[in-house]
Structures are given as C-alpha cells and as structure tokens.
Amino acid sequence: MLEFQTIVMFVTASTLLALAPGPDILFVLTQSMAKGSRSGIVIALGLCSGLIFHTTAVALGVAVIFQTSAVAFTILKFVGAAYLLYLAFMAFKDASKSKLESDKTPISLKALYRRGIFMNITNPKVSIFFLAFLPQFTNPEIGNVTGQIFLLGALFMLSAFTVFTLVSLLAGRVGAWFSKTQNGEKILNRVAGTVFAALAIKLALASR
Template sequence: MASVTLTLLPGPDLLFVITQSVSQGKRDGIAVSLGLCSGLIVHTFAAAVGISALLYHSAVAFQLLKYAGAAYLLYLAWMSLKETGRSGLSATEPKRSFFSLYKRGILMNVLNPKVSIFFLAFLPQFISPAVGKIPLQMITLGGLFFVQALLIFSLVSVFSGMAGEKLLKKSMGSKSISYVKAAVYALLGVRLALLEK
C-alpha cells in the first residue's frame, strides 16, 4: 500500500508518463513506463549492494549524476519544442521505436540520484534481519515496487493516450501538447538541477 500511494503521488516519473502518452499515444507511454520501472531495478540493486549509500555520502558523485539528469531533461524539452510544427500522431511524423522510448525511460530514472537515495531510505523500513538475508529482502521488495509501478504507469498511459487522441483532433491540439510537454520537461530539469540531498 505504501508503494502504491507513493507511485500515485504526482512526481517526475508520473508526469513524464502522462506527457509522453498524451502527446504520442499509449504505446509510447507504456514503452517509457517500462523503461522507468527498469530503472527502479537498477536503483534496487544499488541500494542492496551499498552503491546508493556511497552516492549519498559522495557530494561529487551526487552532483554529477544530478546535472547529467537535468541536462537530459532539458534536451528532451528542446526536442519537444521542435515538434511544435508537427502533428503529434500524424502519419508524417516518424514514430520512435519501442526500444528507443524504453531507453529514454531508463535514462530519466537512472540519472535521478534522488531515486537512489529514496530507495535507500524506503526499502529498509520493511526489512527484518530475522527473516533472512537483507540484500535478498531488498531485491524482493524492489521487485514488488517494480510490478505495482509498471501496472499503475501502464494504466495511466492508456487513459492519458485516450485523452491525447481527443485533444489532437483539434487543430491547435498538437502544438499545445508539444508546448506543454516541453514546459514539463524543462521544469523537471530545473527542479532536478536545484535539488539538494
């Protein structure tokens, strides 16, 4: 229940899924969702083997990862602005491959150091040393988080994609969506750049 509640709270990942689904359809949203959730696996293993703790205690590593993530989000904002002259779901716009979008989701998630620190703080609350090996418990709990997050993000992709199709039927719909998407990515990038531990 804690995982579901946290996943449903408005955050960078959820906003990323919504904007991608509204602008390009549910298929693209699901691809990004799978990438974001795959990034959670990376963070789970990092927390289980202690890499997240090293990141937390190394100001240089934290800052480097943070600025790399911010730069990537600002790059996505720029690319979204370049789409303003196109029709979001038109046949003339080349569709990105599922794998390309999947990689985009992974990059966004893995390049956010706050997620690593969150997992380092969140997962241990549900671990009992008496039950068994702590790293194995963390990986199991991370797997449960992955499953529920993927389910929720996929449902959000479907409903957001349906809303996007209705918006794109209007003449100014696609331009408006591209501007909103660019603004969301830019705000997320600036927010990440200004993030403190």
C-alpha cells in the same frame, strides 16, 4: 521470506507513492498524451526497469555514495537535468513541425524504452529514497536482507508499472481526442516540453 502482512503494507505504500505527483508519473502522463498510450506504457516499462539500478545500488550499498558524496550526486543530477532539457528541446521542435512532418519521424519503441531507463537512473534522489524506504520493510531475523531488498524492489516496480500503465491508458485517450482538435498536437508537445524543462530545473536544483 517476507511476511504477508509486510508485503501488503509495502505494496500499498508503493502504489500510493507511484500515484503521488512526481517526475516519473508526469513524464508518463505527458508522453502518453503527446504520443499515445502504447508509447506511455513503453516509457513506463523503461522507468521501472531503471529501478533495477537503484534497487541494486541499495542492496550492494552503492546508494550510500550518492547520499555521502556531493560530487557523485551533483554529476548524476546534472546529467539527468541535461537529458531532460534535451527532451524539452525535442518536444518544442516537434511542436514547430507540421502534422505531415511529425508523422514521418516517429520515435521507435526501443528509443522510448531507453528514454525511460535513462531518465530514471540519472535521478540520484531515487537511490537515496530507496536507501531510506526499502530497509524499513526488511527483517534480518527471517533471512538474507539483500534478497529481501531485491524482492521489495521487484514489488515496487510491479506496483509502479501497474499505476503508470493505467495512467498511460487514460492519458492516451485524452491525448488522442485532443490531438484531433485544431493545433491540439502542437499544444500537447509544448506542454510536454514545458514539463520536461520544469523537471530539469527541479532536478538541477535538488539537494541531498
């Protein structure tokens, strides 16, 4: 079992990292503003569920593949970039619709949850980050390191989900107010589309 002091240090570091500007928090922020707090929270849950993949990759040593294999890293990052471009296209498409048309085609919560998972697991830099970050808080002298990795991964997910939920609630309120203004909803979708496109470019240009 990890020492209490280690857990406190890890949760503090994880919370600060979740608060730092990055693809996940920007994704939650823009989607919460455009589609509401509930949608943002579901996406946050999907993003955090995707961390199970990266935690497992680190615990089983699979994450080393993304660190050492340029082919595996490149394939996964381009899949992720393509998906973000698809989301950007859909956001701009929604921006071109009338209010009535948008209301007729809501995105299901299951689809939003899957969207969060897919975006997270197609970012190989998360696995590489976890590979460097999680082992720093393990201690082989107190027990199984693999078990410690899974515990740390769970704590990171909980910290990130807490931060993302708070962001969703705040951004959802701002978005609800802004969408009531003239062309507010169209502007929010255009902002979301721009953010997705920028994240896609950033991911496509990412290196190990």
